Amino acid sequence: MSERDLAASAGPSGADSATGVSDAAMYSLAVDAMGGDGAPGIVVDGLAIAAERHPAARILLIGDEARLAPLLARSKAARSICTIRHAPTAITNEMKGTAALRQRDSSMRLAMDAVARHEAQGVVSAGNSGALLALAKIVIKTMPGIDRPALAAISPSACGDVVMLDLGANVACDSRNLVEFAVMGEAFARVVLGLPAPTIGLLNVGSEQMKGDDRIRQAADVLRASALASQFHGFVEGHDITAGTTDVVVTDGFTGNVALKTGEGALKLAGSLMKQVFNANVMSRLGYVLARPGLDRMREWLDPRRYNGAVLVGLNGVVVKSHGGTDAEGFAHAVDVAMDMVTHNFNERIRIGVAQLGNALASTRPVAAAPDTNPAVPGDAADRTTNRLATTG
Amino acid sequence: MSERDLAASAGPSGADSATGVSDAAMYSLAVDAMGGDGAPGIVVDGLAIAAERHPAARILLIGDEARLAPLLARSKAARSICTIRHAPTAITNEMKGTAALRQRDSSMRLAMDAVARHEAQGVVSAGNSGALLALAKIVIKTMPGIDRPALAAISPSACGDVVMLDLGANVACDSRNLVEFAVMGEAFARVVLGLPAPTIGLLNVGSEQMKGDDRIRQAADVLRASALASQFHGFVEGHDITAGTTDVVVTDGFTGNVALKTGEGALKLAGSLMKQVFNANVMSRLGYVLARPGLDRMREWLDPRRYNGAVLVGLNGVVVKSHGGTDAEGFAHAVDVAMDMVTHNFNERIRIGVAQLGNALASTRPVAAAPDTNPAVPGDAADRTTNRLATTG
Numbered sequence: 068m069s070e071r072d073l074a075a076s077a078g079p080s081g082a083d084s085a086t087g088v089s090d091a092a093m094y095s096l097a098v099d100a101m102g103g104d105g106a107p108g109i110v111v112d113g114l115a116i117a118a119e120r121h122p123a124a125r126i127l128l129i130g131d132e133a134r135l136a137p138l139l140a141r142s143k144a145a146r147s148i149c150t151i152r153h154a155p156t157a158i159t160n161e162m163k164g165t166a167a168l169r170q171r172d173s174s175m176r177l178a179m180d181a182v183a184r185h186e187a188q189g190v191v192s193a194g195n196s197g198a199l200l201a202l203a204k205i206v207i208k209t210m211p212g213i214d215r216p217a218l219a220a221i222s223p224s225a226c227g228d229v230v231m232l233d234l235g236a237n238v239a240c241d242s243r244n245l246v247e248f249a250v251m252g253e254a255f256a257r258v259v260l261g262l263p264a265p266t267i268g269l270l271n272v273g274s275e276q277m278k279g280d281d282r283i284r285q286a287a288d289v290l291r292a293s294a295l296a297s298q299f300h301g302f303v304e305g306h307d308i309t310a311g312t313t314d315v316v317v318t319d320g321f322t323g324n325v326a327l328k329t330g331e332g333a334l335k336l337a338g339s340l341m342k343q344v345f346n347a348n349v350m351s352r353l354g355y356v357l358a359r360p361g362l363d364r365m366r367e368w369l370d371p372r373r374y375n376g377a378v379l380v381g382l383n384g385v386v387v388k389s390h391g392g393t394d395a396e397g398f399a400h401a402v403d404v405a406m407d408m409v410t411h412n413f414n415e416r417i418r419i420g421v422a423q424l425g426n427a428l429a430s431t432r433p434v435a436a437a438p439d440t441n442p443a444v445p446g447d448a449a450d451r452t453t454n455r456l457a458t459t460g
Numbered sequence: 461m462s463e464r465d466l467a468a469s470a471g472p473s474g475a476d477s478a479t480g481v482s483d484a485a486m487y488s489l490a491v492d493a494m495g496g497d498g499a500p501g502i503v504v505d506g507l508a509i510a511a512e513r514h515p516a517a518r519i520l521l522i523g524d525e526a527r528l529a530p531l532l533a534r535s536k537a538a539r540s541i542c543t544i545r546h547a548p549t550a551i552t553n554e555m556k557g558t559a560a561l562r563q564r565d566s567s568m569r570l571a572m573d574a575v576a577r578h579e580a581q582g583v584v585s586a587g588n589s590g591a592l593l594a595l596a597k598i599v600i601k602t603m604p605g606i607d608r609p610a611l612a613a614i615s616p617s618a619c620g621d622v623v624m625l626d627l628g629a630n631v632a633c634d635s636r637n638l639v640e641f642a643v644m645g646e647a648f649a650r651v652v653l654g655l656p657a658p659t660i661g662l663l664n665v666g667s668e669q670m671k672g673d674d675r676i677r678q679a680a681d682v683l684r685a686s687a688l689a690s691q692f693h694g695f696v697e698g699h700d701i702t703a704g705t706t707d708v709v710v711t712d713g714f715t716g717n718v719a720l721k722t723g724e725g726a727l728k729l730a731g732s733l734m735k736q737v738f739n740a741n742v743m744s745r746l747g748y749v750l751a752r753p754g755l756d757r758m759r760e761w762l763d764p765r766r767y768n769g770a771v772l773v774g775l776n777g778v779v780v781k782s783h784g785g786t787d788a789e790g791f792a793h794a795v796d797v798a799m800d801m802v803t804h805n806f807n808e809r810i811r812i813g814v815a816q817l818g819n820a821l822a823s824t825r826p827v828a829a830a831p832d833t834n835p836a837v838p839g840d841a842a843d844r845t846t847n848r849l850a851t852t853g
C-alpha cells in the first residue's frame with residue numbers, strides 16, 4: 068500500500084513490540100528502493116524474502132512509485148511489510164558525495180530523512196557508498212560521544228565469523244577513533260554474532276607491545292585501562308583475521324580496506340587454482356564429482372551473499388550498505404543485518420559502551436593522523452566489504 | 461676450507477667473471493651461518509644445494525668454526541663454494557636491534573662488515589629480522605639518493621609473480637619514500653622476475669585519482685611525471701595484488717605488512733577448508749586420490765620455500781633475509797635470490813633509476829607521515845614475507 072492509502076486507513080500503531088522493535092518509530096527500516104545494479108526489482112524481491120523472516124517488520128520503501136507499485140502488486144510477501152513513499156530522483160553510482168548532498172529529493176536522501184525524523188530506525192541501501200556515507204554524516208549525524216562513524220562488516224575465520232572495522236570510512240584515524248571503533252565493534256559482535264563478551268584485537272605489524280606507531284600504541288594503552296580491558300587481546304596481525312584470534316579486529320580505514328580486499332583476492336586466487344586442478348583431465352573431473360557434496364557446502368560457506376550488509380556504525384540510526392551487485396537473497400541478508408541491529412538496540416549498546424569508556428577517553432590526548440581529506444569509501448569500498456567468504460565455523 | 465687455509469693457498473683471484481659476478485669483491489656472498497631455527501646445519505645443507513646451481517659462487521660462511529668445519533667436511537658440494545670465517549657469537553631471535561648493534565663479533569655483524577669492506581657483494585641471513593635491518597642500515601648504509609631501505613619480496617598472482625614492497629621496514633612513509641620504493645621495486649622486478657618493463661601500482665583504497673591521502677596522491681603525481689610514467693599504472697587495490705594487475709605493488713611498511721599476512725592467512729584458511737572437504741568421507745577421499753596429481757602440483761606452486769628470500773633494497777649491498785624456519789631447499793632459494801641480484805647488478809639498476817628520477821624527486825616537497833619511531837620489521841615481519849604461495853603463472 069502507498070502512504071496515501073495508509074493515511075486513509077487506520078494505520079499501524081507502530082511496529083510489533085513482540086519483535087523487540089521499538090514503538091517509537093513507525094517503521095523498522097527505510098529502504099532505498101533505487102540503489103544498486105538491479106534496483107528496484109532486486110530490492111523488492113529481496114524484501115519478499117525478508118518478509119518471511121521478519122513478518123512483523125514495517126518497511127518504508129522509498130523510490131519511484133510508478134515503478135514500485137506494480138512490483139509490489141506482484142509480490143504479496145513484500146506488500147505485507149512495505150509502504151511506498153515516492154521519491155522523484157535517485158543517486159547515481161557516479162555521483163560524488165557533495166553532489167548527492169545537494170539532491171534533496173533522492174530516494175537515498177528521503178530514507179535518511181525518515182531516520183533523522185525518527186519515522187524509521189534504520190536505512191538499507193545498495194546505492195553509491197560515498198553518497199551514503201556523506202548523507203549519513205550530515206542527515207543522521209554522528210552519535211554523541213563518537214567522533215567518526217566507521218564501516219564494519221563480518222568476515223570469515225577458522226574460528227567462526229569476525230567483525231572488522233573500519234573498512235574505509237576514514238582513511239586516517241587517530242588513537243581516539245581506534246578506541247571508539249573498538250567500542251562499536253564490540254557492540255556489533257554482541258548484536259550480530261550474538262557473543263556475550265567478544266574479544267578485541269588491534270591490527271598491527273606485530274603482536275609485541277612496542278610494535279607499530281604512537282597512535283596505535285596509545286589506543287592499546289587506553290583499551291588496557293578501560294572497561295573493555297578483559298576483552299582486549301592486544302595487537303593482532305594480518306593472519307590473525309582469518310585465524311579468528313579475536314572476535315573483533317580494529318584498524319584504520321586505509322589498512323582495513325586494503326586488508327579486506329587482499330583477503331578476498333587471495334581466496335579468489337585459491338578458488339581459481341582449484342578450478343584449474345579439477346578441470347585438468349578426466350580423472351580430476353571425476354575426483355571433483357566424488358568430492359562435490361563437500362565442495363558445494365564449502366561454496367555455500369563462501370557465498371558472498373551470506374556476508375552482504377556492511378554497517379556504518381556510530382550514527383544516530385542504523386545504516387546498512389548492501390553490495391550494489393547483489394541479488395535478492397543478498398539484499399535480504401542486508402535487511403537481516405539491519406533488523407538484527409534495530410531489534411537488539413545496537414545503538415543503545417554503543418551508548419553504554421561509550422559511557423563506560425568516558426573517563427578513559429577523556430584522559431586521552433589523541434595521537435593524530437593526517438587530516439582525513441578524502442574518505443576511502445566513495446565508489447566501492449563498502450561494496451567490497453560484501454565479497455566475503457564464510458567458513459566452517 | 462677455512463680462511464687460514466685460503467691465505468696459505470694461492471687464493472681465488474675473484475669470482476668467475478663468466479657468471480657476471482663482479483671481480484671487485486672476493487666473495488659473491490657473506491652467509492650468516494648461525495641465523496635461523498636450524499642453523500648452522502640447514503644453512504650448510506642449503507649451500508650444498510646452491511652449489512649445484514651456482515658452481516662459480518664464492519661464499520664467505522661466517523659462524524662458529526668448530527661447528528662449521530665438520531659440517532663442511534661432510535659436504536663436498538658446500539665445501540666447493542664456501543670459505544669459513546670464525547665468528548665467536550651469534551644474534552639470538554629475542555635480541556633487540558640496539559643490542560645487536562653493540563655485539564660487534566656476531567656472525568651477522570661480521571657478514572655485514574664483509575659487505576661494507578667490499579669483500580662480499582651481499583649477505584644472506586635467516587636470523588633476527590630486526591637486528592638484520594638495524595645492522596644493515598648502520599653497517600652497509602643506505603644507497604646515495606635513497607632515504608630509507610625497504611623490504612621487498614615476491615608474491616603469487618593469477619598473472620605470475622608480483623613484487624611487493626615495503627613489507628615492514630618502515631611503519632610510516634612519506635610521499636618521497638613511496639616514489640623511491642617504486643624505483644627500487646621496478647629494478648627488483650627486472651632482475652628477479654626478468655621483466656623488461658615492469659608495471660607499477662600504488663596500493664590505495666580505490667583506483668580513482670582522488671582516492672587516498674595527500675601523501676599517496678603526491679607520490680602518484682611524481683610517478684606520473686617521472687621517467688617511469690609509462691610503466692606507472694596508477695592506484696591499485698588489495699585484490700589487485702593476487703589478480704596481478706601490476707608487476708610491482710608499492711605501499712608503506714604498515715599496510716604492506718598487514719596485506720601480506722592477510723593474504724597468507726586467507727590462503728591458509730582456503731587450504732584448511734579444502735582439507736576438511738576431502739577428509740569428510742570415503743567418497744571425497746577417493747575424489748582427492750583421483751585429483752591428486754593436480755593437487756600436488758598446486759601444492760608445489762604454493763610451496764612457501766619457492767618464495768623464500770625477502771630483500772632489503774636501497775642499501776650499498778645486497779641483503780637477503782631467509783625465513784628463520786625454512787629448510788635447506790628454502791635457504792637455497794634465498795641464496796638464489798641473492799645470487800640473482802649480485803649477478804644482475806641490482807644496485808646499479810637502482811642507481812640508474814634514482815638518477816633518472818632525480819629531477820622529479822628534487823621538485824617534491826614530501827608529504828610527511830608520522831615519524832618512524834618503531835620499525836615493523838623486528839621479530840617476524842621479514843619471516844612472514846616468505847610464507848607465500850605460488851600460482852599457475
